[in-house]
Amino acid sequence: MSGLFAEPSKNLKHIHSIIDEYLKNDYSLIPIDKEKKPCIYWKSYQYKKANIEDIFDWCNKFSDINIGIVTGDISKLAVIDVDDINILPELKEILPEIKETTRVRTRRGYHYYFSLNGEQVKSTSSLFGKRLELKSNGNYVVAPPSIIKAHRYVYEIPLSEMLPIPKLLVKKDLSVCGPVCVRTRTGGHAQAGRKPGEPAPCVGERKHKTFKIPKYHGQKVDCIRQVLSRGLEEGERNNSLFILYNLLLQNKNTDEYSKKLVIKKNGSLSNPLPESNLKNAYRKAYNYGCSGIRNKIAYIKCEAYEYRFKDGKLKDSNILIKNIRILPELSNTQRGIVCLLGTVFEGEYPSINKIAETANMNFETVKRAIEVLKEMRVIEESLYN
DSSP: OOSTTSSOGGGHHHHHHHHHHHHHTTOEEEEEOTTSOBSSOOGGGGTSOOOHHHHHHHHHHOSSOEEEEEOBTTTTEEEEEEOOGGGHHHHHHHOGGGGTSOEEEOSSSEEEEEEOTTOOOOOBSSGGGSSEEEEOTTOEEEOTTOEETTEEOEEEEOGGGOEEOOGGGSHHHHTSOOOOEEEOTTSOEEETTOOTTOOOOOOSOOOOOOOOOOOOSOTTOHHHHHHHHSOOOTTTHHHHHHHHHHHHHHTTOOHHHHHHHHHHHHHTSSSOOOHHHHGGGGSSOOOOOHHHHHHHOTTOOOHHHHHTTSTTOOOTTSHHHHTTTTGGGSOHHHHHHHHHHHTTTTTOOOOHHHHHHHHTOOHHHHHHHHHHHHHTTSSOTTSOO
16 A cells, blocks of 8 residues: 555654645645656646645545655755666766755655755756756655655655755756766766767756747737746646647737747747647647636736736626626525636636536536526526537
8 A cells, every 4th residue: 555644543643744844844745646646736836835734635635645845946946866776876976965965765766855045957857968867847756754656755864954956956057068077986087977089968958049029919918928938947838838829829910920939939948849749839729718828837927817806807797797686596506606607717618527627516417507507598508518
C-alpha cells in the first residue's frame, strides 16, 4: 500500500509535523497518487497556495494520497533530481554544495533542495548535458514522508540545512555558454563530462530575443497582452500560444495575421516550441471565455474575471439579474445551476457535461434541470446543450 497514511497511526503526528513545516516554509503543496501523478489540476498551484483546509479535503477525497511540493518561484525552491547515482562523483566536483544542502532519499537516487530567494532558475531535464533534472518553474517533486511503491521518501539532511541556489545555476550566469572545468585527479583541468577535443556544452539557455508587442485588434483584451508580454516557460507554451491564436481570431484578426503573431511570439522565447508542436496552436478554434482561459493558463491576472460580480458590475443581461424574481420558485438544483451560469460561466455557454463536471453533479440530473429551465424560459432553448 502507498500513501502518507499507509503506516500505523503512531506516525500521524510525525506526518502532520512535516506538513506543518511545509506550510510554515510557505511551500505550494499538491496531492499526488501512488504513480507520482497529481490528483488534481495542479498548474494553478504555481500561482496560488493550498491551505490546511485544502489539504484536509484532499485527504478525505483521495485514497493513498501523497504530498508534492511545486518547485520554482511559488515555493522559492529548486531541486536537482538524481536518478543515476553513478553521476554523483562528477556532480559533486561541479557543485560541491550538494554535499551539504537538504537531501532526500528517493526510490532511485536523491533530491537536492536549494532555496531560490528571488533568483531565477530555468528547469531542464539535461543539466550539464547529463541525465540530471533541475526542477524549478513548471515542475513539482514528491516530498517526504510520501510512500511510492513501498519506499518512503525521507530527509537525510533536513530542510533547516538548505543552501541558497549555487550561482552556477542562476539564469544570469547560465546565459554565458562555455566549459565547466573541474580539477582532475592528475592535477590538470577537464571540462566536466567531456572527452578531450569535444566541444563544451552550453550550460545555460538561449537569451530571449527582443519582442516588441505588435499592433492587433483587441487591445482592450488584457489576456492577449499578458500572453504576448510573458516569457513563456516550459509547461505554459502550448496552452498559451493556442489561446493566444484563438483570442486573436475572436477579436477579428485574420487567420494569417494571428498565425504570424503566434510564430513571432514563439520565436522570441528562450526555448521555443518546435515547428511540429507549434502547428497544434492552430487546431480547431474554440471560443474561450474568462474561466476557460484561467483554467488553461493560470498566470493570467484578470480583474474583470476576479471582481466582475462586485461594485455593481453585473449587467442587466446576466442570468441572475434577469431571473432574480423567480429564483425562490426554483428547486435547489435549478437554482444552483443558474447561480453557476451567472457567476463562474457568466458570458459563456458551456455544455451540460461541463456544467455537471464543474458542479460535481450527475449528468442526467443537470440535463433534467436544464430542460425545466428552458421550459420556464430562464435560459434560451438553443443554449447549454
